[in-house]
Amino acid sequence: MIRRIKLKKGLDLRLQGQASLAASTLPAEGIYSVMPDDFNGFSPRPVVKEGDSVKAGEPLFVSKDCPELKVVSPVSGKVEGVVRGERRKLLSINVEADGQQEHKTFSTTATTADQIKALLLEAGLFAFIRQRPFDIVANPQDTPKGIFVTAFSKMPLAQDFSFALKGEEEHLQAGIKALAAIAKVSVGIAPEQEELLSPLLADADVYVISGPNPAGNVGVHINHIDPVNKGEVVWTLSAEEVVFIGRLMKHGKVDLTRTIAVAGAEVKQPAYVKTLIGAPISALLKDNLHREEHIRIINGNPLVGTKTSMDGHLSARATELTVIPEGDDRDEILGWIMPRLSDFSTNRSYFSWLQGRKKEYNLDARIKGGERHMIMSGEYDRYLPMDIYAGYLIKAILTADLDRMEALGIYEVAPEDFAVAEFADSSKLELQRIVRQGLDLLRKEG
Amino acid sequence: MNFIKKTFDKARPAFSEGGRLKSLRSVFEGFESFLLVSNATSRSGASIHDAIDSKRIMSMVVIALMPAMLFGMYNIGYQHYMAAGLQGGLMEMFAYGLLALLPKIVVSYVVGLGIEFVVAQYKHEEIQEGYLVTGLIVPLILPINCPLWMMAVAIAFAVIFAKEIFGGTGMNIFNVALVARAFLFFSYSSKMTGDDVWVAKESIMGLGKDLPDTFTCATPLAEVGSGDVTTSLNDMIVGLIPGSVGETSVVAIALGAVLLLWTGIASWKTMLSVFVGGGITAALFHAAGTSPLEWYEHLALGGFCFGAVFMATDPVTSARTEGGKYIYGLLIGVIAVLVRVLNPGYPEGMMLAILFMNLFAPLIDYCFVQRNISHRMKRAKANNR
Numbered sequence: 001m002i003r004r005i006k007l008k009k010g011l012d013l014r015l016q017g018q019a020s021l022a023a024s025t026l027p028a029e030g031i032y033s034v035m036p037d038d039f040n041g042f043s044p045r046p047v048v049k050e051g052d053s054v055k056a057g058e059p060l061f062v063s064k065d066c067p068e069l070k071v072v073s074p075v076s077g078k079v080e081g082v083v084r085g086e087r088r089k090l091l092s093i094n095v096e097a098d099g100q101q102e103h104k105t106f107s108t109t110a111t112t113a114d115q116i117k118a119l120l121l122e123a124g125l126f127a128f129i130r131q132r133p134f135d136i137v138a139n140p141q142d143t144p145k146g147i148f149v150t151a152f153s154k155m156p157l158a159q160d161f162s163f164a165l166k167g168e169e170e171h172l173q174a175g176i177k178a179l180a181a182i183a184k185v186s187v188g189i190a191p192e193q194e195e196l197l198s199p200l201l202a203d204a205d206v207y208v209i210s211g212p213n214p215a216g217n218v219g220v221h222i223n224h225i226d227p228v229n230k231g232e233v234v235w236t237l238s239a240e241e242v243v244f245i246g247r248l249m250k251h252g253k254v255d256l257t258r259t260i261a262v263a264g265a266e267v268k269q270p271a272y273v274k275t276l277i278g279a280p281i282s283a284l285l286k287d288n289l290h291r292e293e294h295i296r297i298i299n300g301n302p303l304v305g306t307k308t309s310m311d312g313h314l315s316a317r318a319t320e321l322t323v324i325p326e327g328d329d330r331d332e333i334l335g336w337i338m339p340r341l342s343d344f345s346t347n348r349s350y351f352s353w354l355q356g357r358k359k360e361y362n363l364d365a366r367i368k369g370g371e372r373h374m375i376m377s378g379e380y381d382r383y384l385p386m387d388i389y390a391g392y393l394i395k396a397i398l399t400a401d402l403d404r405m406e407a408l409g410i411y412e413v414a415p416e417d418f419a420v421a422e423f424a425d426s427s428k429l430e431l432q433r434i435v436r437q438g439l440d441l442l443r444k445e446g
Numbered sequence: 447m448n449f450i451k452k453t454f455d456k457a458r459p460a461f462s463e464g465g466r467l468k469s470l471r472s473v474f475e476g477f478e479s480f481l482l483v484s485n486a487t488s489r490s491g492a493s494i495h496d497a498i499d500s501k502r503i504m505s506m507v508v509i510a511l512m513p514a515m516l517f518g519m520y521n522i523g524y525q526h527y528m529a530a531g532l533q534g535g536l537m538e539m540f541a542y543g544l545l546a547l548l549p550k551i552v553v554s555y556v557v558g559l560g561i562e563f564v565v566a567q568y569k570h571e572e573i574q575e576g577y578l579v580t581g582l583i584v585p586l587i588l589p590i591n592c593p594l595w596m597m598a599v600a601i602a603f604a605v606i607f608a609k610e611i612f613g614g615t616g617m618n619i620f621n622v623a624l625v626a627r628a629f630l631f632f633s634y635s636s637k638m639t640g641d642d643v644w645v646a647k648e649s650i651m652g653l654g655k656d657l658p659d660t661f662t663c664a665t666p667l668a669e670v671g672s673g674d675v676t677t678s679l680n681d682m683i684v685g686l687i688p689g690s691v692g693e694t695s696v697v698a699i700a701l702g703a704v705l706l707l708w709t710g711i712a713s714w715k716t717m718l719s720v721f722v723g724g725g726i727t728a729a730l731f732h733a734a735g736t737s738p739l740e741w742y743e744h745l746a747l748g749g750f751c752f753g754a755v756f757m758a759t760d761p762v763t764s765a766r767t768e769g770g771k772y773i774y775g776l777l778i779g780v781i782a783v784l785v786r787v788l789n790p791g792y793p794e795g796m797m798l799a800i801l802f803m804n805l806f807a808p809l810i811d812y813c814f815v816q817r818n819i820s821h822r823m824k825r826a827k828a829n830n831r
Contacts, residue, residue, distance in 0.1 A: 227825065230826050231826070296493055302493040303492045303493070304492070307493065330483075330485055331448070333481060334481060336505055343497040345496050346498065347497075348709045348710060349502055349503075349711075350497055363495075364487070364494070365487040367486055367487065368495050368496075369502075370499065370501075372615065373615060373617055374616055375616045375761055375762055377764070389814075389815050408815070408819065409822055415491070419491070423494060424498070426498045426502075432492065
C-alpha cells in the first residue's frame with residue numbers, strides 16, 4: 001500500500017561539489033577502523049587484542065550491558081591496534097586489511113522473528129539498528145511497535161540512494177523481508193524513487209514523502225506516520241543498512257560495502273566510491289583535493305556529519321564524505337551590514353532570495369555570528385516539519401526540565417532533526433548538541 | 447583589511463586576562479566583532495551556518511527606524527519654526543531638528559551601551575546587540591522637551607531592571623524602551639504629557655528662536671480629549687503634527703514596516719492583528735458615539751503605528767507561538783484604543799497596551815503549548831490502552 005505525505009516546512013540548500021553519478025571501487029587495503037562512537041548509547045568491551053587475526057564478520061567489540069550485541073570487522077586481516085583515549089575510553093579498533101577479504105559464514109535459513117534477530121546479533125548487523133526514543137542502538141530485548149526505514153536524504157551533498165542501490169535491488173528486497181518478520185516495516189521514499197523502489201518493497205508499507213529538507217529524516221516520517229509515545233519503541237534504519245541485512249540473508253556473509261558520495265567544494269572530482277565502512281579517509285580522498293590546508297573533512301554531510309581529518313576513518317553510519325572550506329583563513333569586514341552576495345541566508349536581508357533555488361553555494365564552516373539567547377520566535381519551527389514546539393523543547397532541555405521535555409515530545413526527535421534549524425538559527429545555538437544532551441540526560445535519569 | 451586585522455591582533459594581549467587593559471575586554475571584543483567577522487568555526491553539530499546573526503537583525507531594525515528618525519528631525523524643526531513664526535527652508539528646519547535630537551541619541555547610546563559593556567565584562571560574555579535598537583527607539587518615543595538627565599535615568603533604570611536582571615537580551619519580559627518611557631511617564635508626568643512638551647522652545651546654535659515659557663501646543667489626540675479635532679487626515683498621515691519625535695508620520699513608519707516585514711524580522715501576524723484590533727474597537731466606539739474619531743484616524747494618530755510596527759513586534763517580548771501572535775496583537779490594538787477613549791487621564795494608550803500584553807504574552811503561549819502537550823498525552827493514553 002502506498003500513501004503520500006506532503007511536507008512544507010524545511011529548507012533545501014544546494015552546495016557546490018555535488019557527486020556526479022559515477023562510482024569507482026576502493027580496494028580493501030591499509031588500516032580499517034571501527035569506532036564505538038558511531039554506535040550511540042553503546043558501551044563497548046573489546047573482544048580482540050593486538051595481533052589477533054579476524055575475518056570480515058567476526059566481532060571486534062561487544063556491548064558491556066548486552067554481550068550478544070556485537071560490532072564486527074568490515075575486513076579480514078590482523079588487529080593493528082586497540083586505541084584508547086582519556087580514562088581508557090575505547091576510541092577505535094584498527095584492523096590492517098590483508099587484501100584477501102575472507103568472510104565468516106552464517107546460515108541463511110533464518111525465517112522466524114527470533115531466528116532473524118539472533119542472526120542479526122551474531123553477524124553484528126543489529127548494531128546498525130537504532131531506536132527511538134533516544135536515538136541509540138536498539139535493545140534486542142525490546143519488541144518494537146514498528147521498524148522505519150528511510151530511503152532518501154534531502155541533506156546538502158547527501159548520497160543519492162537510488163544510485164547507490166544499483167545492482168543491490170534483490171538485497172534491499174531480502175532485507176525488508178527479513179525485517180518484516182520482526183515487526184511492521186514502513187519505508188519512506190521520495191516521489192522520484194517511486195517507480196524504482198515500490199516494486200521492491202512489497203513486504204512493507206510505503207510512504208511517498210515530498211518536501212524540503214529534513215523530509216528525508218526518518219524521525220519526520222515517524223512523526224507523520226505513527227508518532228512515538230512514552231513507553232513505546234520503534235526501530236529505525238537507513239535503506240543502505242537494510243541492504244547489509246539483505247546481503248547477509250542471501251549470501252550468509254557480512255558485507256559492509258557502502259556506495260558513498262565523496263562531495264563538496266574542496267573535492268576536485270566529486271563522485272561516488274564503493275568502499276567498506278572504516279576505510280581510511282586518506283585513501284578515499286587521495287589526489288582529489290584542491291588543497292590540504294584550511295579545509296574541513298566531514299564524516300557525513302555538512303549539516304549532521306562530524307568533523308574528521310586526513311588521518312581519520314569513514315564512520316560506520318556515514319553515507320557520504322564531504323569536504324568544505326574551513327574558513328578560518330578568511331577575514332571579512334563589517335559582515336553584519338555588507339550585501340555578502342556569495343553567502344546564503346534564509347533571511348531576506350541578504351540576497352540569496354534573488355539568486356534562485358538552483359544556485360549552488362560554497363559555504364565554509366564559520367559560524368558567522370556570536371551565540372545569543374533565543375531572540376527570534378518560531379525560527380526553529382519553520383525548519384522542523386513535526387508537530388512539536390521546537391523552541392520550547394530546546395528551552396526545556398536547556399533548563400534540564402525532564403517532565404517538560406517529555407511533555408513536549410523529546411521521545412520523537414533525534415539531534416539530526418534539528419540540523420536545518422541549527423543552520424538557520426540567528427542565535428547560533430548548538431541545537432544538535434543540546435538535543436543529544438537532553439536525550440542522554442533523560443535516558444540516565446528516566 | 448589586513449591593517450585592521452593586524453591592529454586588533456597587536457592590541458589583543460593588552461585586553462586579555464592579565465593584560466594592562468583587561469577591564470576593557472568587553473569593549474575590545476565588541477569593537478572587534480563589529481569590524482571583523484569572527485572566523486570562529488563550528489565545533490559541534492552543523493558545519494555550515496546561515497549568514498544571518500543577531501547583529502544583522504538588529505541593524506536591519508535600526509535601518510527600518512531611519513525614515514521615522516529623519517522625518518522626526520525635520521518635524522522638530524517644522525513645529526518650532528511654525529510656533530516661532532519663522533520662515534525657514536527644509537534644510538534649515540532639518541538642521542534644527544538634527545541639533546535638537548542628536549544629543550538625545552548620543553546620551554541614550556552612551557548610557558545604555560555603557561551599562562551593556564559593564565555587564566558583559568562582569569559576566570564574561572560577548573556584548574549583546576539588543577540595545578542598538580532600544581537606544582534609538584527611546585529618543586523617538588519621547589517628547590522633544592524631555593530633559594537629557596531624565597532620559598538617562600530612565601534608560602539606566604530600564605536596562606538594569608527590565609533587562610539585565612532577567613539575563614540580558616532575549617530574556618526580558620517587558621520591552622525595554624517602553625519600560626524607560628513608562629518610568630518617565632509615571633515619575634515625571636509633567637515632562638511627558640500635557641501641552642507644554644511637544645515643541646522645542648530654544649534656539650540652537652543660531653537656528654530658530656527662544657519661545658516664551660507660556661507657549662503651549664497640544665497633540666491632536668489631546669485635542670480630541672477636549673472635544674475638537676482640527677487636524678486634517680492628510681496631516682495625520684504625513685505627520686507634520688506635534689507628538690513624540692518618531693511617532694507622527696505614518697508614511698515614514700510604513701517605510702520601516704516594509705523593510706521589517708520583507709526581511710521577516712517583524713511578524714506580519716502581530717503587526718496586522720494590532721491594526722485589526724485597534725481598527726475594530728475604534729470603529730465600534732465611533733459608531734456608539736463615544737469617540738469623535740474615525741477608526742482610521744485612531745490608527746494614524748499618536749503612537750499607534752510606531753508601537754504596532756516597532757514595539758509590538760519585538761520578538762522577545764511578544765507572543766512566541768504563531769497562533770498566539772494573532773491574539774497578542776489583537777489585544778494590543780483593542781486595549782490601546784480602550785485606554786484612549788475611556789480614560790480621560792491618558793490621551794495615549796499604546797504604551798500601556800503593549801506593556802500590559804508583554805505581561806500576558808507568556809500566558810497566551812502557555813495555552814498554545816499546553817494544547818500541543820495535552821494532544822500528545824491523549825495520543826499516548828489512547829495507544830497504551
